[in-house]
Amino acid sequence: MAQRETWTTRAGFVLAAVGSAVGLGNIWQFPFKTAENGGAAFVLVYLLAAVLIGLPTILGEFAIGRRAKLNAVEAFDRLDHPAWTVVGGLGLFTGLWILSYYSVVGGWVIRYTIGSLTGGYFGGTAAYFGAVSAGWEAIAFHALFMALTAGIVAFGIEDGIEKATKLMVPSVVLMLVGLAVYAFTLDGSGPAYSYYLSPDMDYLANNLGSVIPFAVSQAFFSLSLGMGAMITYASYLSDDDSLPADGGLVVGLNTLIGVLAGLVVIPLLFVQFSQIPETAAGGGPGALFVSVAQVFGGLGITGRILGALFFFVVLIAALSSAISLLEVVTAYCVDRYEWNRMATAFGFGGVLFLLGTLSAWDTAWLGWFDTLAYSVLLPASVLLGVIFVGWVYGPEAVEEMEKGADGAGQYATLWIWWLRTVVFVGVLVTLYLGVTSIYASPGLPGL
Numbered sequence: 001m002a003q004r005e006t007w008t009t010r011a012g013f014v015l016a017a018v019g020s021a022v023g024l025g026n027i028w029q030f031p032f033k034t035a036e037n038g039g040a041a042f043v044l045v046y047l048l049a050a051v052l053i054g055l056p057t058i059l060g061e062f063a064i065g066r067r068a069k070l071n072a073v074e075a076f077d078r079l080d081h082p083a084w085t086v087v088g089g090l091g092l093f094t095g096l097w098i099l100s101y102y103s104v105v106g107g108w109v110i111r112y113t114i115g116s117l118t119g120g121y122f123g124g125t126a127a128y129f130g131a132v133s134a135g136w137e138a139i140a141f142h143a144l145f146m147a148l149t150a151g152i153v154a155f156g157i158e159d160g161i162e163k164a165t166k167l168m169v170p171s172v173v174l175m176l177v178g179l180a181v182y183a184f185t186l187d188g189s190g191p192a193y194s195y196y197l198s199p200d201m202d203y204l205a206n207n208l209g210s211v212i213p214f215a216v217s218q219a220f221f222s223l224s225l226g227m228g229a230m231i232t233y234a235s236y237l238s239d240d241d242s243l244p245a246d247g248g249l250v251v252g253l254n255t256l257i258g259v260l261a262g263l264v265v266i267p268l269l270f271v272q273f274s275q276i277p278e279t280a281a282g283g284g285p286g287a288l289f290v291s292v293a294q295v296f297g298g299l300g301i302t303g304r305i306l307g308a309l310f311f312f313v314v315l316i317a318a319l320s321s322a323i324s325l326l327e328v329v330t331a332y333c334v335d336r337y338e339w340n341r342m343a344t345a346f347g348f349g350g351v352l353f354l355l356g357t358l359s360a361w362d363t364a365w366l367g368w369f370d371t372l373a374y375s376v377l378l379p380a381s382v383l384l385g386v387i388f389v390g391w392v393y394g395p396e397a398v399e400e401m402e403k404g405a406d407g408a409g410q411y412a413t414l415w416i417w418w419l420r421t422v423v424f425v426g427v428l429v430t431l432y433l434g435v436t437s438i439y440a441s442p443g444l445p446g447l
C-alpha cells in the first residue's frame with residue numbers, strides 16, 4: 001500500500017479542521033438561531049453544549065480517524081468493527097443532505113458579494129433579500145457555489161484550501177471584531193447586549209425542551225460532527241500529535257467566532273427593528289443578509305468595498321466547510337471503488353445541486369431540510385458514534401487519546417466515562433426531543 005499522506009504541520013491540521021468548523025453555521029446560523037431561541041439563554045446552553053458535549057465528541061472522531069487512517073466509512077472496517085460501518089454511512093448521508101441546502105446559502109453569499117460591489121441591495125435590504133433568496137436567481141448562484149465546491153475537491157485541497165484557510169481565520173476574526181465595534185457605537189444597539197449576554201432564566205426554564213436540542217445540535221453542526229468530516233481529516237494525522245490539545249483549539253476558536261458573529265448581527269437587528277423581528281425577512285435565515293447588509297448600504301462607496309470584503313470572507317469560510325462535506329464521500333468512493341476523483345466530485349455535486357433546487361426555489365423547503373438535519377439526522381448520527389467510541393471501541397480509544405498527548409493523556413479514562421454517561425444521555429435526550437418536535441409538527445412545505 002502506498003504511504004498515506006499526513007499533515008505536514010500541526011497548524012495544517014488545526015487550520016483545516018477550523019476551516020471545516022467555521023462557516024455559515026457560525027456566521028449565518030448561530031446569530032439567528034440565538035434570536036429565535038431566547039437570546040442569552042440559548043447562548044448559555046450552547047456554550048455548555050460545545051464544551052461538555054461537543055469537545056468530548058470531537059475527540060472521539062479524532063480517535064477513530066487517526067487510528068484507522070482511512071476514510072470515514074471504511075475506518076470502521078479497519079478497526080475490526082465492520083457492523084459499525086453504518087455509523088460512517090449515516091454520517092456520509094447526513095453530510096450530503098446538509099450540503100444540498102448549505103450550498104443554497106453559499107449561493108446567497110456569492111450574490112451578496114457581487115451585490116455589494118454594484119450597490120445592488122443599497123436601496124432596501126429586506127426587499128433585495130426576498131428577491132434573491134428564492135427562485136431562479138437563487139438556483140443559479142446555488143449552482144455556482146456547488147460547482148466551486150466540486151472544483152476545489154476535484155483538483156485537490158492541499159494548496160488551495162490550506163492557503164485559503166490560513167488567511168480566512170484571521171480575516172474572519174478581524175472583520176467581525178471591526179463590525180462588532182461599529183455596531184456597539186450605533187444608537188439603539190444597547191438593549192441587544194442584555195438580550196444576548198444576560199440569560200433570562202425564566203425563559204430558559206419554560207423552554208428547556210426546545211432550547212436544549214437546538215443548542216446541542218447547533219454545536220454538532222458548527223463543529224462539523226456526525227458527518228465524517230473530522231474522522232476524515234484526523235485520518236491524515238500523525239501519532240505524535242496531541243488530540244486533546246487540537247480538539248480544545250478547534251472548539252475554542254469555533255465557539256469564539258460564533259459568539260463574535262452574534263455580537264455583530266444581534267445589535268444590528270436591534271438597531272434596525274428596535275427588537276428581534278418576527279418576520280422572516282428581517283430575522284430568521286435572512287438576519288445576516290438583511291441586518292449586516294443594511295450597515296454597508298448606509299456607507300456609500302466605502303460600504304461597497306467593505307461589504308464585498310465581508311461577504312467574500314464569509315464565502316471562503318463557507319467554501320472551506322462545504323469542501324469538507326463533499327470530501328467525505330469523495331474520499332470514500334476514490335479509496336473504495338477507485339472512482340475518478342473529478343468525476344466523483346462533480347457527480348455528487350450535480351446530484352446535490354438537483355436536491356438543493358428545492359431549497360433554492362422556496363426558503364420553506366430550506367427550513368424543512370434544516371429542521372430535519374437538526375432534529376433527527378445530526379443527533380442520531382452523533383449518538384451512534386458516541387455509543388461506538390464509548391462502549392465498543394473504548395479501551396483502544398483511550399489508548400489512542402493517550403498517544404502524543406503528554407500530560408493530558410492521564411485524563412483519557414475520565415474522558416471515556418464522560419462520553420459513556422453524560423454525553424450519551426445528553427445526545428439521547430436531544431434526539432428524543434428533536435424527534436418528538438418533528439412528530440408534533442412535521443411542517444412539510446406545501447403539504
Ligand code: PFF
Pocket residue numbers: 020021022023024025026095098221222223224225227228229230321322324325
Ligand atoms: N461546520 C460548518 C459550519 O458551521 O458552517 C458546516 C459543516 C461543515 C458541517 C462540514 C459539517 C461538515 F462536515
